Structures are given as C-alpha cells and as structure tokens.
Amino acid sequence: MKQILKNKKNIIAIMILIISVILYLSYNIFLREDANTSYALSKYGSRSDEVKQIQTKLKRWGYYNGSVDGIYGSQTLSAVKWFQSKNGLSVDGVAGPKTLEAMGINSSTNTSTTTNSTIDSNLLSKLVYAEARGEPYTGQVAVASVVLNRVKSSSFPNSVAGVVYQPGAFSVVSDGQINLSPNATAKKATQDAINGWDPSYGAIYYFNPNTATSPWIWSRPLTVVIGNHRFCK
Numbered sequence: 001m002k003q004i005l006k007n008k009k010n011i012i013a014i015m016i017l018i019i020s021v022i023l024y025l026s027y028n029i030f031l032r033e034d035a036n037t038s039y040a041l042s043k044y045g046s047r048s049d050e051v052k053q054i055q056t057k058l059k060r061w062g063y064y065n066g067s068v069d070g071i072y073g074s075q076t077l078s079a080v081k082w083f084q085s086k087n088g089l090s091v092d093g094v095a096g097p098k099t100l101e102a103m104g105i106n107s108s109t110n111t112s113t114t115t116n117s118t119i120d121s122n123l124l125s126k127l128v129y130a131e132a133r134g135e136p137y138t139g140q141v142a143v144a145s146v147v148l149n150r151v152k153s154s155s156f157p158n159s160v161a162g163v164v165y166q167p168g169a170f171s172v173v174s175d176g177q178i179n180l181s182p183n184a185t186a187k188k189a190t191q192d193a194i195n196g197w198d199p200s201y202g203a204i205y206y207f208n209p210n211t212a213t214s215p216w217i218w219s220r221p222l223t224v225v226i227g228n229h230r231f232c233k
Contacts, residue, residue: 041094041095041096042054042072042094042095042100043072043077043093043094043095044072044073044074044076044077044093045072046071046072047070047071047072048070049070050095050100050105051070051071051072051076051095052068052069052070053103053105054072054076054080054095054100054103054105055067055068055069055070055076055079056068057103057104057105057157057162058076058079058080058083058103060157060162061083061157061162061165061166061167062166062167063079063080063082063083063086063167064076064079066079072095077093078093080093080094080095080099081093083099083102083103083165084099086165086167086173086174087102087165087173087178088176088178088179089102101161102123102161102165103161103162103165104120104159104160104161104162120159120160120161121187121190121191121194122182123160123161123164124144124147124148124160124164124190124193124194125182125186125187125190126178126179126180126181126182126186127143127144127147127164127170127172127178128140128143128144128182128186128189128190129180129181129182129183129186130170130172130177130178130180131143131170131172132186132189132227132229133183133185133186135226135227135228135229136226136227137185137189138199138226139199139226139227139228139229140185140186140189141189141192141193141197141198141199142193142198142199142200142203142206142224142226142229142231143189143200143206143229144189144190144192144193144194145193145197145198145199145200145203146200146203146204146205146206146231147160147163147164148160148193148194148198149198149200149202149203149204150163150204151163153204155204156204164178199224199226200223200224200226200231201223201224201231202223202233203223203224203231203232203233204232204233205217205220205231205232205233206229206230206231206232207229207230207232208228208229208230209228209230210228217232220232220233221233
C-alpha cells in the first residue's frame, strides 16, 4: 500500500513538473511572438508621438501637407502610401517596421537591437552602390560624404534617410536601384565617410557633366572632380 501511494506521489510530481514545463515554454513562446510583433504599427486611426514623427518627416520631404497633430487620418494615410510607392515598399498605408526604417524612425516599442547608425550605414551603402558603382573608390567615399554633409546642413533633412528619400534628390530612388544590395567596396567607402574622410571637400552636390541637364547645377562652386562626377557646394 505504501509503495502504491509512493508511486502515485511520484506520478503526481512528474505531472506537475510536465505541466510547469509546458506553461513555461508556452509563456516564452508568447513573449517571443509578442516581441516580434511589438513594433508600433502606426496606421489609420492611430494617435501617438510616433505619428507626429511620421507626419513631420513626410511634410519635410513633400509628401504631406496636413497638420502635424499626431492623428493618423486620411491625409497621413495617403502620404504614407505615396512614400511607400516611391521607395519600393509594400503600399498598404501602414507605417510598419520597414516603412519606419526607411523614414529613419526607430520605434519606441521596437525590440530589435538594430540601431539607427546601422540603419543609416546600410541605407547609405545602398545609395553609394546605386549612384557610384564603377566610380573610383575615392569617388564612392565622396558620394557618401555628400549625403553626410547634407545631413549636417540646415538646408536639408537631418537624417540619412531623410536626405536619401527627399523627393527628387536621387534618381536611383525613383528607378528602384536604391534597393540593390551594396557590395563590399560600397560598404567600406561608406564606413570611411562615416569615420570622417571627406574627399568631396564639404560638397553638398555632385553630378555627371555628361548627363546633367540642369543649368543651375553648373552654377554651383566646384570643389573637386573625381571620376565622372563633379562635386560642388
């Protein structure tokens, strides 16, 4: 009889242990799923400071003409869709992780360890590759430097994403080349520019004289010529 009771106790203990393990695993799976979906998905009807950031950036870049009130209304929805369509993103009107990343916004509830500096580096590498692959290495560093110089200038948006996605700034955004994967050279050139090397000598513009059609760009003060690009202020 004692042996039977002992066996029952052992069985009960084992069952309790199994149930505890199941509950523990279920809880952790829930946490992981919650972490993966914890991005602040700003969408139609949302009201938050993040929506204000979205509106501010879209207004600066010319996509949005409404009030910066933190309310995700129809105008904000249309502006987000326009931004998404221009930048090779899924046009759903929802400011999800990829759209926020393209805008240079690091969501407060984003649990990813990716930092803004990493996002900027990746995006800048894409621009360098799209705009200057085939150019001398120094010229690729100079292209990255132009973007960074614009970020510092009060005449341009104050983030790499803002500069890159400013409407009409770079043709590679419009034609989709910005979505190409950068090679090792473009990444290294980008890092050199981030580290402080500026072979453009402070330029905020560059152009190819063989393809430029705007008389205005020729009026800008020249700083240096590297490969097929003229860099100017």
